[in-house]
Amino acid sequence: MEAKPWLLPSTGGVVDGVSLPPRLNMTTTYVYDSDQPRRPIVTELSNLWAYRGLLKLLVTRDLTVRYKRSTLGVWWTLLNPLLTMTVLWIVFSQFFRFEMPGDVPYVAYLLSGILLITFFAQGVIATGSSIVNSASVLSKVYVPAEVFAVAASVAALVNFVISLIPLLAIQLITGVGIPWTVILVPIPAFFLLLLVAGLGLLVASAAVYFYDVLDLTAVLTQLLGYLTPTFYPISIVPERFLPLIYANPLYSYLTVFRGFIYEGAFAPTWMFGVMTGTSIVVLLTGVWVFTRSWKNLVVVL
Numbered sequence: 019m020e021a022k023p024w025l026l027p028s029t030g031g032v033v034d035g036v037s038l039p040p041r042l043n044m045t046t047t048y049v050y051d052s053d054q055p056r057r058p059i060v061t062e063l064s065n066l067w068a069y070r071g072l073l074k075l076l077v078t079r080d081l082t083v084r085y086k087r088s089t090l091g092v093w094w095t096l097l098n099p100l101l102t103m104t105v106l107w108i109v110f111s112q113f114f115r116f117e118m119p120g121d122v123p124y125v126a127y128l129l130s131g132i133l134l135i136t137f138f139a140q141g142v143i144a145t146g147s148s149i150v151n152s153a154s155v156l157s158k159v160y161v162p163a164e165v166f167a168v169a170a171s172v173a174a175l176v177n178f179v180i181s182l183i184p185l186l187a188i189q190l191i192t193g194v195g196i197p198w199t200v201i202l203v204p205i206p207a208f209f210l211l212l213l214v215a216g217l218g219l220l221v222a223s224a225a226v227y228f229y230d231v232l233d234l235t236a237v238l239t240q241l242l243g244y245l246t247p248t249f250y251p252i253s254i255v256p257e258r259f260l261p262l263i264y265a266n267p268l269y270s271y272l273t274v275f276r277g278f279i280y281e282g283a284f285a286p287t288w289m290f291g292v293m294t295g296t297s298i299v300v301l302l303t304g305v306w307v308f309t310r311s312w313k314n315l316v317v318v319l
Contacts, residue, residue, distance in 0.1 A: 059302070059305055061309070062162075062164050062305055062308075062309075065162035065164060065165065066162075066164070066168060069161065069162060069165045072161065072165055073165050073168065073169050073172075076165065076166060076169035076170075076173075077169050077172050077173045077176065080144070080169060080170060080173035081173055081177070098136075098181075099129060099132050099133055099136060099181050099184070102132055102136075103125065103128050103129045103132055106128055106132070122194060122280060123188075123192040123193075123194060125188055125192065126188055126189055126192060126194050126280055127251075127276070128248070128249050129184070129185050129188060130185060130272075130275065130276050130279055130280065131246070131247065131248030131249060131272060131276075132248060132249075133178060133181050133182065133185060134178075134206075134210070134268075134272050134275055135243045135246060135248050135268070135272075136178075136181075137175070137177070137178035137207075137210065137214070138210060138213070138214060138239065138242075138243075138268060138271075139236075139239040139243060140177070141170070141171055141174030141175070141211075141214035141218065142214055142217045142218050142221065142235060142239055143221075143232065143235060143236055143239065144170040144171070144173065144174055145167050145168075145170040145171045145174075145214060145215060145217075145219065145221070145222060146217075146218045146221025146222050146225055146231070146232055146235055147170075147221075147222070147225060147232050148166040148167045148169070148170040148218070148222060149163050149166060149167060149222040149223075149225065149226055150222070150225050150226060150229065150232075151166075152166045163222075163308075164219070164308065167215065167218055167219055167222055167308075168215060170218065171211055171214050171215040171218055172211070175207065175211050175214075178207065179207070182203070182279075185279065186200075186279075189279075189280050195280075196280075197280065197281070197282030198282065199277065199278040199279075199281075199282050199283070200278060202278045203275065203278045203279055205274070205278070206271050206274045206275040206278065206293060207275075209271070209293050209294060209297040210271050210297070212298065212300070212301045213267070213271075213296060213297040213300050213301070215301060215304065216297070216300035216301035216302070216303060216304035216305070217300055217304060218304070219304035219305060219307065219308045220300075220303065220304045220307055220308075221235050222308070223304075223307050223308050223311045242266060242268060243268075245262055245263060245266045245268075245269075246263075246266055246268045246272055247263065247269065247272065248272070252269075267292055267293070267296040269289075270285070270288075270289035270290075270292040270296075271293050273285045273289050274289055274290060274293055
């Protein structure tokens, strides 16, 4: 049996920028048993509940530290997608003429796609790098590593929710309005959170050994974004390339999201199936890989 001692601070304080909850501030030396059995999902949920205070602190830290040195602060959460949308809108609305489905204004179509893809890409990268970036904390204090990964995913979700404000404002300004189905937006957001967390755990497990995985993941998420009808309607895609679009699970997430946020309609049933199935399968796979490799992660860190 391999064991590693962890000496916890005797008084409250901050370890590498992370405020420790009261339950960790005890004058006790704990022994971390790397042979302790884990049950996928059950152990992770139990740890998240036990360290829910720390989870909240980490989410708050991720949201505030990101713009700590910025004059505008959290307002960049609103400005970033708007600036991206403005550039793409100027380029594509002036040089290309798209017939948007349902005659929806291109600006609403474009921004809705940018917000969802940004949530996915930033969430996966942040979750995937969370274990490596928190190595200094994990090497000093016993804290379940999955808490850091989930905190990164939740922080990305909070940014996504905040960034919905300008989209709803644009819908009102352009006359699209806000349909009653907007109350169902948490459904695709929740399943996308599961997908982000699952993929992030897979990336995090690999990034501990091969840091280049993070750069590769950034490239792959960008390519996946291009395969998603974010700034172009699917009607302009040649028929021979349509299977690539349909095989991209983000297409279903985006279609369901757009249906709820401004179309006031429900996407085809098969898209709900793809959204639900891929999120659960990816999450279970990510948790399983993380559970199998967590002992080695501690040793490497």
